[in-house]
Amino acid sequence: MIWQFDLLILALGVLCALASISLKDLLSAAIVFGAYSFLMCLLWTEMGAVDVAFTEAAVGAGVSTVFFLAAVYHTTRTVKPRRRGRMLHKLVGLATAAGIGLLLLSATVDFPTWADPNSPASVYLSPYYITETIPMTAVPNIVTSVLADFRGFDTMFETSVIFVAGLAVLAILGSYGRRQRDYEPSPTGKDVAHQSPIVQAACRVFVPFMQLFALYVVAHGHHSPGGGFQGGVILGASFILVAISYDLRVMQRRLRERLAMLFAGLGVLIYSGIGAICLLLGGNFLDYSVLHTILPATSPIMARSHGMLGVEVGVAFTVMAIMVIIYVNVASHGKSDRGL
């Protein structure tokens, strides 16, 4: 923790947040919101929460702004000038917001200070994870072992939540399973004929390295920040990059929507399937140590490490596929033929 950085990053972050809610141009607001996520990533890095920072880097810098842009693409950019609200309404709103804000601020007084060794969280739970992770799971990155092993149940449902989010997008926008609808002319009347060959050539060289890096992030999550979520987002972003630089249809030739949906389900199945195999072998649900009876040449401790790798792969499958599905449906308004 370096207070000079803290102060400046927080000040910049507040400025960005205020700007992005007060801008009336949605496109600019989305772009400024991207800057806000850069700053939050810096702040978390600077506090030592490397895994959280990595997630923010992957989600904030990679896909969320693109999702916003894709959504703005199908609506108008500007807010209609509204009639002026009643003064009383504004005052009541302001007073409520200020009151709740003050209430929350007063609650923070009772919080333990930053990095307080006597705070409840650092007294009885953290020391257990810190001392027991290496002897029990042989995974150097404590965050990964807490995420995928000690609290594996939570992470399984997080993966399911992402899966459900993709299903919701499909249910609202998608034409999945229905017959392909007719093409509509693009809003400006021009077809997307001229794409920049420079961007295309750059992306063609670039995408394989990006996917390689994503696989490294998934596989190396035991030793460095990263894991299934981050790797999956980067993998999904590489497909989104193809879709942006070429065409939605070029990307869909590589990864059809039906296949992506299959991958999304497969990821959840891998995760819960590993848990179910543990049950069948006589352990608890998601208790990976019993896996050593079927995995060759492992001890119960190493089996936990391998089990974590297995569920991370499952998470990566789901996250990658759902990112692609959300992008395709939002960008093309559910027609999945062309967009952004």
Place this chain on the structure above:
Amino acid sequence: MDNFFIVGGVVLLVLMLLTLYRAIIGPTAIDRLMAVNVIGTKTTVLLIIIGMLFNWVDMFVDIALAYALLNFIVTIATSRYFQHHKNLSPIGFGIRHRKEGARK
């Protein structure tokens, strides 16, 4: 050596503040896009600097790499947006509104 990196980081953050001025005021969306791009580049460098300060560079290089890889997707997406909607006209800081596609 730590002082060198702290001062370097603070200078970068102050430069970021100047760039943020363009991102917030910047009359057109392109100005904002460029400003945010510059902020992203500075973020990549700052991540490495923080890594140097924590003596744990190998951890932070991964994040910085992810940043460098993903930073320009937004730029390309926005360029594609402007390929379809040609309206680059300035829309003021919550003051003026102009209809989509309207001529100047």
